[in-house]
Amino acid sequence: MSMKEKYALTDEGAKNVRLGAFWTVVVNIVAMFGVGFFFILMDQLVRALTQGEPLPDMLPYAIGLVVFAIVLWTAHWFQYDYTYGKTYRESGKQRIGLAERLRELPLSFFGKRDLADLTETIMTDATTMEHVYSHVLPYLYGTCISTGIVAACLLVFNWQLALAALWSVPVAFATLFWSRRFSAPLMRKTRSHALDMTENTQEMLECVREIRATNQVDAYLGQADSLIDRHEKSLFKSEVGMGIPVQFTQVIMRFGIATTILAGSLMLADGSIGFMVMFGFLLVVSRIYAPFDQSMLMLAELFMATEVAAPRMKALYDEPVATGSKTFKPCGYDVTFEDVTFSYGDGDEPVVSNVSFVASEGEVTALVGPSGSGKSTLTKLAARFWDADSGRVLVDGVDVTTIDPETLLKDYSVVFQDVLLFDDTVMGNIRLGRRDATDEEVLAAAKAAMCDDFVRKLPQGYDTMIGENGSKLSGGERQRISIARALLKGSPIVLLDEATASLDVENESQVQQALSNLLAGKTVIVIAHRMRTVMSADKIVVLDEGRVVEEGSPDNLLAENGLFARMVNLQGQSSAWTL
Template structure:
């Protein structure tokens, strides 16, 4: 139970807990070896005092030299082991933690990312893990090792003389009691600092993403003034936190060091009363120099350990979020997609309510309706990018909520309106559709999606890096690469969300021809706002306010005179609009 609580408190993996234990063990050994070095100095002093008071011969130089050599060898070996256990192993822990967080994020439903912005998640994976790495390597092993070694030394000192032992060690529990008593204050300050830092990151990211809009509206001065205010607020909160922490840490250090004064005072009193001799006091003074040393670094960083609780909580929040899991094998009987009274709520706001329809294999099913009616939500639910809150979605009779998303998505090709590309070459961006595809297969898919025309104009052709999210390409070019990716995958289910929205008329016609070849014999779910795009669909589902308003063939819906017909007529009127 202790290990589990400890593991969660510091966001450690199972191996990380073992690493901390190894670090604490070797810290104890190092502290005891160093204390052994003090005993050599005590023996030398004891021998020298004997020559002055009792005419005893000088200590055996060969024996002392041998002890020093043994001490140096032991010190080197134990310090080396301690370094490896507290630093070397921890760097592996950092790698494992980042990979486990990334793996966890990969399995989380898409709805989770709607609640956390990019800057926040980036800060967790990079900033919070970095902060925890410092605690794992610089604090935990040293601190818990210091606890254990001090406890062992305290028992030995109590055997020698309990009065001097108390005078020597009383400051240690008082100092740490002060720090632990104020950790909630440190944690609250850290939380404010973290929130201020995220606001700065959000502001910088927002400025970079919207720099064209800011300049176009002449808002540079106002926007930069707001960003400067966020930076100033972060600096102010950080200074306040550092000042408060510094006061508590320095106060604890002073209290602990008062043990030196009390040891001298108590020892002097005992010597004057004849209860102990000078050598025993000298022994305790030697011990003091090493008893406090292990805590020096820990005291300076223990406040960081308290502050790190905020980072650990943020990491645990990711670990605690339920993942989208299911069977690793997906074997449907056909590829009909059946929505059965599907409901979905986003942040307690109901988006879909009782939606039922079937997208049949070999047919094109179109979802149309006003903006905000739930069309894109249906497409994402169909691919289990989100999980339904009511009802069920089945593919070939299999409830997709029982299938692992990765296994499910092997049978899906998707082209969404918001195209996502990677900072890589054109070739590799298209190859994402099919792992291991040959260059010829990639080029064939690109040609089918009408990409060849602009790719040949790029400096390095297919090997041209396209920048972050395809920044070097136009909107239409980016969308055609996304279509080429779907063509390359050639999955039995195809989801299209405004797939041709960014194309001019000529390219739209060419891409539609390529899509026609892609869609043959597949289950196709198309989302479109332009009614002429779906005029040839086999089945149309009209959504309004998250409900199915009507469904049927285009001809049937035109005869009904409902929402679909009204949308067709409105778009026909807008098509005739011209500048006057």
């Protein structure tokens, strides 16, 4: 497996890691030259003191020291740039790349994955890998390469002392890699427990009103305490499981110093080597082991990354994206369903089965039926938020699965039952419908959707920040802003899923009139549970248990006295109900 695949890097990121490792090698080799420089100086001083030779001229050494400092500083600068500066830019690109990948994925992917899990991947896993790219990979690879170069030189110089000094390094690394089989399951369990804790926290924040209203505060806090304790214990086990082998390997490496002293002393005693050779080896050995102390700690972090973070990020990149043609210029906008069958998961019961009907351009087609009959699913299939398991959804005879989703959605305006607004101004939220719209066009859409009256009463009018998901507005106000956004977009296909469900009777009537005027000539698919809101539709498609059971104009369906007529009668009876 290549470095790019193993660590979820881009091409440029892999290149920068290699360059960072290269400059780490340069820094370590230059530092070794410093050790050699010091050894030569000490050798001449010892000779002067023990053999009566004249003291060396210090000027060349002073110049050499200055040159050494300049070279070392330059090498460090390049090392810092490639291991930190370019790596952080790579991390930024990677986060943007993950976001872009999520943007390209079909919505069916999000139906299978927990949002807290995805958030952890983008935030926590990306942060973990950022630290690995900057602090671990270049340093670790560079240290191993430079140590190999120095080891080869030592073996050439004196292989007996070299073996005595270096045997502990491969043994320490082998021990650490062997311990991975025990620590890896602990790391994965810790990550799983952290995710459970995050999901519980997110759920509490999202459902805080319901939790308080149902007196479940103590129960949820108790569950949170339990999950935090479980994560703390698993984290402790994981750190101990990795910490003990790391400390043990550092002790093993220190045995190399002892064996160097022992072997050097024996060779010094029998005259095989001189004192300065022994001294030089001890200098080099002390320099070799220091980087490996940090390398062992880095390996523990690298194991965590390669076992958990990198595979999770790579899994996102491996997910198949929704692809298709970037060009879509139909002559008409009839939306046709041909024997469409769809289920939300493998092995699940189909939500819709063999559905066929045509929503004609210039007409309003209403989808009605009991809850769970597949109405909202059909609108999402029409917009290619999901792809049908079988059958086809066509726009002017073109299968929507052959069109790139973003290209396709340029011709759709959508208002769903669950309104989503952003923590922005009213003007900014409406302008999402069409970024290049003028202020006058935004105001016209707002007035058509009956937003103007309540917006004028806000502290800063259209420049008022409305809070996360429009928290400062009522449900009806949020829905009207969503309608204004769709009207501003002005697409030839309009999907309305309970678009007036949160409006009072007066505003509902006014918005319906505005919709009737502004949606003329478009292909409109409307979902509504209030039968009176679809009585003016050109066509009604009645669904039951995922199948089309009736289809026709309101008058014809009432005359048939089927499911539609029954639903109209039941709502008429319920309207007379009082407390």
